[in-house]
Amino acid sequence: MKDHLMRLIRYRGLLWTLALGELKARHRQTALGVLWALVQPVSMMLVFLTVFSVFVKVPVEGVSYAVFAYTGLLSWLFFANSLSLGSSSIVANMSLITKASFPREVIPLSRVLTVSFDFLVGATILGVLLILSEVPVSFAWLAVPGILAIQIMFTTGLVLLVSALYALKRDIGSLLPLILQIWMFLSPVVYPVQVIPEQYRTLYMVNPMAMILEAYRNTLLRGTLPPPELIVPSLTLASVALVMGYVYFKAVELRFADVM
Amino acid sequence: MGSSGVVIQFDDVSKCYNGRPPTLLRTFSRFFTPSIDSAGNGSGGKQSEFWVIRHLSFEVEHGETLGIIGSNGAGKSTILKLIAGITAPTTGRLAVEGRVGSLIELGAGFNQDLTGRENIYLNAAVLGLTRREIEQRFDRIVAFSGLKDFLDTPVKYYSSGMYARLGFAIAVHMEADILLTDEILAVGDAAFQRQCYEKFQELKASTTIVFVSHDLARVKEICTRVLWINEGCLERIGKPNEVVDAYLEFVRLEREQKLKGIRPLGPEPGVRRWGSGEIEIVKVTTHDGHGQPRTVFRTCEDLIVRICYQVHRPFRDPGFGVKIHTADGTCIHATNTFIRATRVTINAEAGAIEVRYSKLPLLAGQYWLTVGVASENNWSAPYDVRESVQQFEIVTTHPSVGFIVLDHEWSVTGYVC
Numbered sequence: 001m002k003d004h005l006m007r008l009i010r011y012r013g014l015l016w017t018l019a020l021g022e023l024k025a026r027h028r029q030t031a032l033g034v035l036w037a038l039v040q041p042v043s044m045m046l047v048f049l050t051v052f053s054v055f056v057k058v059p060v061e062g063v064s065y066a067v068f069a070y071t072g073l074l075s076w077l078f079f080a081n082s083l084s085l086g087s088s089s090i091v092a093n094m095s096l097i098t099k100a101s102f103p104r105e106v107i108p109l110s111r112v113l114t115v116s117f118d119f120l121v122g123a124t125i126l127g128v129l130l131i132l133s134e135v136p137v138s139f140a141w142l143a144v145p146g147i148l149a150i151q152i153m154f155t156t157g158l159v160l161l162v163s164a165l166y167a168l169k170r171d172i173g174s175l176l177p178l179i180l181q182i183w184m185f186l187s188p189v190v191y192p193v194q195v196i197p198e199q200y201r202t203l204y205m206v207n208p209m210a211m212i213l214e215a216y217r218n219t220l221l222r223g224t225l226p227p228p229e230l231i232v233p234s235l236t237l238a239s240v241a242l243v244m245g246y247v248y249f250k251a252v253e254l255r256f257a258d259v260m
Numbered sequence: 261m262g263s264s265g266v267v268i269q270f271d272d273v274s275k276c277y278n279g280r281p282p283t284l285l286r287t288f289s290r291f292f293t294p295s296i297d298s299a300g301n302g303s304g305g306k307q308s309e310f311w312v313i314r315h316l317s318f319e320v321e322h323g324e325t326l327g328i329i330g331s332n333g334a335g336k337s338t339i340l341k342l343i344a345g346i347t348a349p350t351t352g353r354l355a356v357e358g359r360v361g362s363l364i365e366l367g368a369g370f371n372q373d374l375t376g377r378e379n380i381y382l383n384a385a386v387l388g389l390t391r392r393e394i395e396q397r398f399d400r401i402v403a404f405s406g407l408k409d410f411l412d413t414p415v416k417y418y419s420s421g422m423y424a425r426l427g428f429a430i431a432v433h434m435e436a437d438i439l440l441t442d443e444i445l446a447v448g449d450a451a452f453q454r455q456c457y458e459k460f461q462e463l464k465a466s467t468t469i470v471f472v473s474h475d476l477a478r479v480k481e482i483c484t485r486v487l488w489i490n491e492g493c494l495e496r497i498g499k500p501n502e503v504v505d506a507y508l509e510f511v512r513l514e515r516e517q518k519l520k521g522i523r524p525l526g527p528e529p530g531v532r533r534w535g536s537g538e539i540e541i542v543k544v545t546t547h548d549g550h551g552q553p554r555t556v557f558r559t560c561e562d563l564i565v566r567i568c569y570q571v572h573r574p575f576r577d578p579g580f581g582v583k584i585h586t587a588d589g590t591c592i593h594a595t596n597t598f599i600r601a602t603r604v605t606i607n608a609e610a611g612a613i614e615v616r617y618s619k620l621p622l623l624a625g626q627y628w629l630t631v632g633v634a635s636e637n638n639w640s641a642p643y644d645v646r647e648s649v650q651q652f653e654i655v656t657t658h659p660s661v662g663f664i665v666l667d668h669e670w671s672v673t674g675y676v677c
Contacts (some may be wrong), residue, residue, distance in 0.1 A: 010388075010390070011385070011388070013385050013389070013390050013391040013394075014382075014385035014386060016391075017381050017382050017385045017391075018382070018385075021371050021374050021378060021382050024373070024374060024378065025371055025372075025373035025374055028373055028414075029373075095369070096369045096386060097346070098341075098346060099346070099362065099364060099369065100344070100346070100362060100369060100386045100387060101344050101345035101346050101360065101388075102386055102388060254347060254348040257341065257346045257347045258277055258347055
């Protein structure tokens with residue numbers, strides 16, 4: 001295990017190079033370039049804004065629906081895009097995997113890195129929205145990097161697991177978009193937790209993404225530190241996901257070249 | 261890194277493809293108890309299992325240039341993949357010391373949309389260099405590739421030659437301890453090939469090289485030791501000349517066996533035959549210089565074609581002809597007793613006539629013999645002509661391409677035209 005990690009550290013340069021290469025390749029020959037990172041969260045926010053504050057009124061306490069939904073969407077898209085881009089990454093890079101020897105986790109990790117770049121670009125709009133909605137600046141915001149760290153741990157664990165499964169069994173490719181869609185509507189991305197009936201709420205909050213999204217909203221929109229009942233279980237589940245994902249990935253990575 | 265000692269060690273290594281697919285549960289249980297099922301030894305198991313390497317043991321010492329030869333599918337590239345750590349042995353132990361560089365499939369790791377410069381960083385990082393190490397080598401890589409002016413062009417606009425140049429330049433500047441390579445010395449234009457070859461010779465002095473090739477002449481020339489692998493098993497390892505010769509002899513015998521199996525004995529229905537029949541060609545056989553029947557020869561071996569005939573009716577002034585041609589009918593050589601002014605005297609009812617080709621200069625391939633007998637060199641009305649009556653095969657170590665060996669000499673004369 002320690003050897004695996006040492007090797008990963010040695011190949012950190014490759015991680016950056018792959019992520020940067022992916023970014024450059026993606027934005028080259030596009031008119032909007034980096035701005036494309038804003039198109040998805042902003043347009044989705046506008047759609048949900050129309051649906052949930054014009055057609056159907058969803059009660060959002062204290063803040064405007066726009067900043068409420070954008071907070072959820074930005075964080076959710078980071079998670080979902082990492083999974084959908086990361087899942088196919090091993091298969092997409094087969095030419096590398098069958099020809100060179102390097103720690104294979106570098107490939108899905110580089111995808112997470114690429115998506116987190118989009119996340120950072122999208123976060124600038126969040127800043128603008130926070131100012132426009134006159135949300136008071138709070139010291140609680142300092143907790144955001146911690147919540148982000150939990151989200152990254154959870155995401156990385158799942159990406160490792162899913163990309164390895166996808167390389168060995170392609171069923172995941174068809175299943176994943178469906179799962180992500182269901183997962184999104186079962187998480188408080190575009191509606192508040194308060195719309196869930198009280199008796200189902202405990203069950204509802206078993207979902208780590210629900211805890212993470214609530215934690216973000218607590219700090220960013222309400223200016224309070226996330227309570228331990230959100231942080232402790234989400235951190236635990238994220239750690240379990242990360243360890244399981246990494247262990248499984250390392251256990252099967254030498255098969256990737258064989259099944260292609 | 262020591263200056264001597266074993267750097268690659270295969271200890272009873274076997275490799276099986278298409279074993280049972282791993283389940284989550286099995287994988288986890290194996291990860292935590294690693295020795296639980298490593299008992300596969302090539303027998304039993306499911307039918308879908310396919311053993312590409314069986315019980316392979318050998319060692320390579322620092323500074324050696326090991327050639328690996330064998331037929332297609334013998335397991336040569338699997339050995340390279342095992343050494344490179346791309347795939348793991350199913351059973352057995354494998355130890356590799358030092359950084360392994362690979363010249364297999366140059367530029368395999370290139371991202372089409374990135375520029376040459378970006379791809380140098382990417383590909384070198386894939387091969388295991390840190391950013392600082394790449395920066396140290398960057399100028400040398402660019403100089404070697406000769407692509408200074410195209411560094412900021414996306415590699416998708418590169419020609420295949422430029423692609424290979426860049427890939428080769430990166431790989432050879434890795435300063436790997438062990439270099440794995442296949443037929444790469446045959447890519448690009450002549451100037452680049454020479455450049456590669458010189459670099460290869462330079463690396464040979466300091467690096468352990470494992471070289472997989474079908475070019476047996478090259479193998480003999482550059483390897484210090486040769487490993488011959490057959491159907492996943494080590495057949496022989498040792499001095500290049502001995503192993504390559506043994507391999508060639510094996511290929512020859514195997515071919516001979518195969519041809520024997522498929523050749524029908526009677527007259528073949530599809531084969532053209534015509535003539536008035538005064539003299540009949542009964543049988544045509546090929547022999548080596550000592551008269552032993554053979555159908556597979558090496559380049560520059562002696563070939564004897566023996567024609568057995570039978571006389572049925574009176575005849576006048578007979579002569580025989582032999583044509584060597586390819587399957588599509590391209591004539592390589594034709595001769596007959598008339599143009600060679602050889603008088604043929606036939607006294608008995610049946611007999612044989614032989615033609616001997618000394619040091620037959622044919623290159624690798626399948627060749628056919630068409631044999632005829634006629635009167636007074638009149639081939640429009642022969643006694644008997646049998647087209648493609650006999651087949652033989654040439655295997656070779658000769659580096660030339662084509663049908664025949666031509667003695668030739670290159671010299672650089674400067675500009676005189």
